[in-house]
Structure formats: structure tokens, C-alpha cells
Amino acid sequence: MTGRDGGADIAPLGPFDPVIILVRPQLAVNIGTTARAMANGGLFHLRLVAPRDGWPQERAWFASSGADRILEEAKVFDTVDEAVADLHRVFATCPRPRHIIKPLLTARGAATELRAVSQRRLKAGILFGPERAGLDNEDMARADTLIRYPLNPDFMSLNLAQAVLVMAYEWYLTHDQTPERSLMTNETHVATKGEVTNFVNHLVHDLEKTGFLRNEQKKPGMVRNIRHLFARGEVTEQELRTLHGVVRALAHGRQDQ
Amino acid sequence: MTGRDGGADIAPLGPFDPVIILVRPQLAVNIGTTARAMANGGLFHLRLVAPRDGWPQERAWFASSGADRILEEAKVFDTVDEAVADLHRVFATCPRPRHIIKPLLTARGAATELRAVSQRRLKAGILFGPERAGLDNEDMARADTLIRYPLNPDFMSLNLAQAVLVMAYEWYLTHDQTPERSLMTNETHVATKGEVTNFVNHLVHDLEKTGFLRNEQKKPGMVRNIRHLFARGEVTEQELRTLHGVVRALAHGRQDQ
Numbered sequence: 001m002t003g004r005d006g007g008a009d010i011a012p013l014g015p016f017d018p019v020i021i022l023v024r025p026q027l028a029v030n031i032g033t034t035a036r037a038m039a040n041g042g043l044f045h046l047r048l049v050a051p052r053d054g055w056p057q058e059r060a061w062f063a064s065s066g067a068d069r070i071l072e073e074a075k076v077f078d079t080v081d082e083a084v085a086d087l088h089r090v091f092a093t094c095p096r097p098r099h100i101i102k103p104l105l106t107a108r109g110a111a112t113e114l115r116a117v118s119q120r121r122l123k124a125g126i127l128f129g130p131e132r133a134g135l136d137n138e139d140m141a142r143a144d145t146l147i148r149y150p151l152n153p154d155f156m157s158l159n160l161a162q163a164v165l166v167m168a169y170e171w172y173l174t175h176d177q178t179p180e181r182s183l184m185t186n187e188t189h190v191a192t193k194g195e196v197t198n199f200v201n202h203l204v205h206d207l208e209k210t211g212f213l214r215n216e217q218k219k220p221g222m223v224r225n226i227r228h229l230f231a232r233g234e235v236t237e238q239e240l241r242t243l244h245g246v247v248r249a250l251a252h253g254r255q256d257q
Numbered sequence: 258m259t260g261r262d263g264g265a266d267i268a269p270l271g272p273f274d275p276v277i278i279l280v281r282p283q284l285a286v287n288i289g290t291t292a293r294a295m296a297n298g299g300l301f302h303l304r305l306v307a308p309r310d311g312w313p314q315e316r317a318w319f320a321s322s323g324a325d326r327i328l329e330e331a332k333v334f335d336t337v338d339e340a341v342a343d344l345h346r347v348f349a350t351c352p353r354p355r356h357i358i359k360p361l362l363t364a365r366g367a368a369t370e371l372r373a374v375s376q377r378r379l380k381a382g383i384l385f386g387p388e389r390a391g392l393d394n395e396d397m398a399r400a401d402t403l404i405r406y407p408l409n410p411d412f413m414s415l416n417l418a419q420a421v422l423v424m425a426y427e428w429y430l431t432h433d434q435t436p437e438r439s440l441m442t443n444e445t446h447v448a449t450k451g452e453v454t455n456f457v458n459h460l461v462h463d464l465e466k467t468g469f470l471r472n473e474q475k476k477p478g479m480v481r482n483i484r485h486l487f488a489r490g491e492v493t494e495q496e497l498r499t500l501h502g503v504v505r506a507l508a509h510g511r512q513d514q
Contacts (some may be wrong), residue, residue, distance in 0.1 A: 037419070039412035065414050101445060101493050108430075109437030150433040151426065155296035157322050162294070162422050165415075169408065169423055173365075174408040180366030187356060236358045 006033040016118040018091075018171065019045040019125040021083050023139055026052045026131045032063025032071065032159035034128075041168025042174040046074040047125070059202045080127065080142050088122035092135055092143035093163055095156045103145045108149040111170035126167060131160055155190060188238035196230050199240050273375040275348075275428065276302040276382040277421060278340050280396055283309045283388045284509035289328065290318025290418035291385075303331040307341045323470040337384065337399050345379035349392055350420055352413045360402045367404040368427035369484025383424060388417055400462070445495035453487050456497050461507045 020038055025048060026030055035046060037183070048055055055076050064071055077083035084090050091110055105113060110126075117124045129135035130244060140146070149166055151158070158166070183190060204223055213219045277295055282288050282305060292303060305312055312333050321328055332368035341347050348367055360369060367383075374381045384400060386392035397403070406423055408415070415423070440447060461470070461480055470476045 033416075034410075036414070040408045040415060040419075042409040042412075067412065101440070101495055104439050106435050106437050112437070148435075149426070150435045151429055152296045152299040155293075155299075155324065157293070158422075162297075162419060165419050165422065166426055169406070172408055178363050178405075178407045180363050180369070182361050183358070186445060238358055 014118065016121050016123055017043060017045060017113045018118065019047055019087065019123065020167075021047045021049060021080075021125045021127050022051070022160070023049045023083075023127050023135060024052060024130040025082060025160065028053055028057030028059040028064045030131060030160040031055075031057070031074075032060035032067075033159075034164045035060070035064040035067040035074075037072040037161045037165035037168050038070055039064075040165060041170075041172040043168050043171060044070055044073075046070050047083050048074055048076045049080055051076065052077055052130075062077060080139055084125055085129075086123065087125045089117050089124040090127065090143045091124065091145045091147050092127040092140055093129070093167070094135060094146045094148055095141065095158075096148075102143070104142075104147060105147050107147060107149045107166050107170045108173075110145070110167070111174045112147070116172060117175040128160060128163055183234055183236070188236045190234045191240050192214070193236045195237065195240055196235055199243055200227055200230055202244065203247050206247055210251065260292070265449075269429040271375065273378050273380055274300060274302060275371045275375065276304055276344065276380065277309070277424075278304045278306060278337075278382045278384050278393060279417070280306045280337060280340075280384050281309060281387040282417065285310055285314030285316040286320045287388060287417040288312075288314070288331075289317035289324075291421045292317070292321040292324040292327040292331075294418045294422035294425050295327055297422060298426060298427075298429040300425050301330075302329050304340050305331055305333045306337055308333065309387075337396050341382055341384075341399060343380065344382045346374050346381040346402070347384065347400045348381065348404050348425070349384040349397055349400045350386070351392060351397065351405055352415075353404045353405075359397075359400070362402060362404050364404060364406045364423050364427045365430075367402070367424070368378055368431045371428060385417060385420055413431055430448055440491055440493070445493045446495045447491045448497050452494065453492055456500060457484055457487055459501065460504050463504055468507070 012113070020043060022031060022034060025034075028051075030053065031046075031048065034048065037045060038044065051057075055073070055074070060071055061068060075083075091105075114126075116122050126147070127135055127139060129139065146165070149156075149158070149163075203226065207213050213222060277291065277300060279288060279291060282291075285308070288303075288305065288308065295301065295303065308314075312331070313328070315326055318325060332340075348362075348371070371381050371383075384392055384396060386396065404424070406413075406415070406420075406506065465468050470479060472489070
């Protein structure tokens with residue numbers, strides 16, 4: 001999936017949007033792809049705790065697909081404590097928490113809670129651990145709440161940017177109004193039942209002229225089948241126009257024979 | 258996020274689980290990371306239509322983080338028509354559909370529908386386009402239904418594996434029973450209100466001995482504040498045991514002074 005993306009369009013949406021905090025990230029490329037994933041979900045605030053290879057790193061910019069402003073405004077800290085000092089709530093992603101007593105949310109549950117925290121004008125951050133080892137026990141002790149994504153328990157391994165993407169996607173959905181199902185109709189509209197009936201009546205009329213419905217016993221059932229076919233869901237005005245044309249062309253062709 | 262992942266644990270979950278179809282994928286690495294994303298969401302069936310650099314490609318295996326079986330059992334086709342010939346329903350991911358009349362679903366809506374199709378023992382596939390250009394108009398005409406993810410409209414660019422991950426994640430959630438919120442308690446349980454009350458009563462008793470509650474006018478309010486603090490949510494038995502110990506230690510220390 002590609003798209004028209006401009007770094008200029010990425011802007012901080014609100015001071016109380018969640019902060020993504022990468023704890024001891026190892027690869028600059030992953031910091032770049034994290035910024036891209038954040039931009040996908042409309043997140044802007046990035047913090048880095050002790051990035052292994054220092055900061056800034058040119059490779060992060062190469063990997064960010066244009067999410068440059070997120071990288072440019074990223075803040076760097078030496079410790080998790082410093083990185084969360086001005087926040088009111090800290091979440092930690094944690095695929096396999098052990099021996100910890102802490103509220104545990106799914107990504108969706110966490111997104112709902114992050115939205116609620118943001119609406120109360122409190123600042124929240126989400127900790128993501130280093131690529132290999134994940135967050136350690138000391139990092140976890142700084143978090144109020146753990147997040148574990150429901151994923152195939154036999155194959156939980158997500159790379160850093162993908163872990164961030166799932167959270168950014170769920171965050172985006174908490175304020176997205178897209179209906180789960182719609183009809184993609186750019187230059188047309190859903191036809192009314194009257195328009196559909198009108199078309200079917202024309203079709204039946206033309207079919208009668210060809211002799212296709214000459215068996216009077218079978219005719220009602222055949223016509224009913226045709227009506228069923230066009231009553232299976234929404235039909236567009238554009239489709240009906242095309243169908244009118246198809247029937248006209250077929251009927252005309254047959255008359256020419 | 259990392260984890261214990263074994264290729265051996267990845268197996269086809271059902272013959273009617275959705276098929277992921279990469280149409281003219283360009284980079285073998287992206288085929289590998291796609292397999293990984295599929296494994297994350299419990300998807301197994303991968304088809305490739307005219308992969309640019311041929312198939313198999315060693316680089317895909319390097320990138321799959323152990324999702325080898327998915328790659329080994331991937332099927333290759335020359336055309337989209339051949340790749341979908343045995344399927345009953347075809348979905349196509351499409352960030353910016355234009356001039357097309359088609360049902361349009363979100364990733365979540367599509368996952369719900371894919372699950373319903375699978376339960377009817379029908380086979381469905383999801384088309385993902387090439388990295389740069391996405392699916393073309395001819396590809397789209399093979400799909401019954403379009404899928405567009407709700408994402409930041411100013412930054413829709415997802416790489417191939419991330420697009421697959423979002424769909425695989427939503428597919429996994431349609432049969433996942435994880436509660437959105439739980440308490441992570443490995444070796445302990447949520448304390449009953451009686452256990453909490455018992456602790457608070459002990460605390461108040463010890464505080465009375467120290468003289469901390471000697472102001473009889475302020476005492477009811479102070480005790481109430483303490484009760485409020487411990488009535489803010491669930492407390493675990495383990496935490497109560499620790500707190501009992503803390504209070505004993507503090508009270509003992511004070512008596513020793």
C-alpha cells in the first residue's frame with residue numbers, strides 16, 4: 001500500500017496524545033519505521049531512552065518514509081524515570097509478563113483507556129522495549145498498566161515498528177467514524193427498489209419478445225429467479241444504466257439475426 | 258517485542274481460513290515479513306502472483322523470523338484469475354479506491370465478514386498489491402469487496418507486511434476471547450473487600466498506637482482518606498501481605514526508637 005505522503009502533513013494533534021517511548025532501541029532503522037507507524041495512526045510524540053547507537057542517526061530518516069517531523073522533534077533521555085517524569089500515566093507493552101501484579105489490557109482496551117486519559121487532559125506514555133530482550137523488570141516497575149496484544153501464542157514475535165503500528169492503529173480507531181461497511185460509489189448512488197423493479201420489468205418484457213419465457217408454466221419461477229438475483233443487495237444507478245444498455249444491445253442483436 | 262517462536266508451531270488452522278494473495282510482489286524480503294505477519298495473526302495460506310524476482314528466494318526465509326512453513330507451502334500463480342479460481346470470495350486492499358462501485362469495508366468489518374464466510378465453509382482470499390503501485394484496475398475488477406483501513410489520511414503509506422499485519426491482527430481478534438482489561442496476577446488473587454477492610458483496620462489500630470490519629474476531630478476524615486485510597490480498585494492478596502509487613506516493620510521500628 002502506498003500513498004501520497006508529505007512530511008508537512010504530520011503535525012502534533014494534541015498535547016495530550018500518547019507519547020511513544022522506545023526504551024534502549026538498538027537499530028536506527030527501527031526508530032525510523034516506528035516514526036512511520038506513528039504517523040499512520042496519527043501519533044506524533046516520540047521519546048528515546050538511551051538509543052544504543054546515539055541520536056540522531058541518518059538511517060532513521062531513510063526508513064521513516066517521510067515521517068521526518070516526528071524524528072526531528074523526538075526527545076532523548078538517559079533513563080526511563082527521566083523519560084516519564086512529566087507524564088501522568090505509563091503503559092508498557094509486554095508480550096509475556098511474569099510475576100507481575102498489574103492491570104493488563106489488550107491493545108484495544110489500552111487505546112480506549114489512552115483516549116479517556118487524553119480527554120481528561122492527562123499525559124500518557126507507552127514503553128516499548130529493545131528489539132531483542134524487551135522491557136526488563138526495572139522498566140516494568142515504572143508502568144501503571146501492561147499491554148499485551150492478542151496474537152497467535154505460538155508466534156508472538158513482532159518487530160518494533162509493527163508493535164507500534166498495532167497500538168497506533170487502535171489509537172486511531174478510537175476516534176475514527178468510518179462505518180465498518182459502506183458502498184464505494186464515487187459518481188453514482190444506490191438505486192431505489194423502484195428503479196430496480198423498472199429494470200427487471202424491462203428485462204422481462206424484452207425476454208418475452210425473444211420467446212425465452214414462452215413456457216407459461218415455468219415463466220413465473222424464471223421471472224422470480226431474476227427478481228431474486230437483483231434483490232440480493234444494493235445495486236447502483238450506474239450498474240442499472242449499464243444493465244439497461246446490455247439488455248438493449250442483446251435484444252437489438254437478436255432482432256438483427 | 259520478541260518471543261519464543263518455532264516454525265513447527267505454525268500450522269494451517271483450517272482449510273477455510275483466508276488466503277493472503279500478494280499480487281506481483283517486488284521484494285523477497287517483503288514476502289518473508291508478510292509470512293511473519295501472517296503467523297502473528299494465525300493465518301497460514303499464502304499465494305504469490307508473478308513475484309518479480311521469481312520464487313523461491315532465499316531472502317524471504319531470512320526475513321520471516323521462523324515462519325518458514327508458510328513460505329514453503331506458498332503457491333505461485335501467473336495471474337490473479339488463476340490465483341483466485343478456487344475461491345468463493347475475493348477481497349482487495351485498496352487505500353484510495355477511485356471510480357469503482359463496490360462494497361467497502363474497514364479492516365475490522367472485513368475480518369468479521371471473512372470469519373462469517375469461513376464459518377460457512379467458503380474460501381476467501383485477500384489481494385495485496387505490489388509495493389509501489391498497489392493493485393491496478395484489472396486486479397480490482399476481480400474483487401467482490403474492497404478493504405480500506407482507517408488510518409491517518411495524511412499518512413496512509415504502509416509497507417506490505419504492515420498492511421498484512423493489520424488484517425491478520427483483526428482476523429485473530431474475531432476469535433479471540435481475551436478480556437480488554439484484566440489483572441495480571443500470576444501467583445496471587447484479587448483480595449476480597451473483607452481482606453482489605455481487615456488490613457485497613459490493622460493499619461488504623463497501629464496508627465492509633467503511634468499517636469498519629471490523636472486529634473479526635475480530624476480522625477474520622479483521616480481514616481476515611483485511608484479507606485478511599487484502598488478502595489480505588491482491585492488490590493491483590495500479595496499486595497495486602499506486603500502491606501501488612503510494611504506496617505508491622507514501620508510500627509516495630511517506631512517502638513524501638
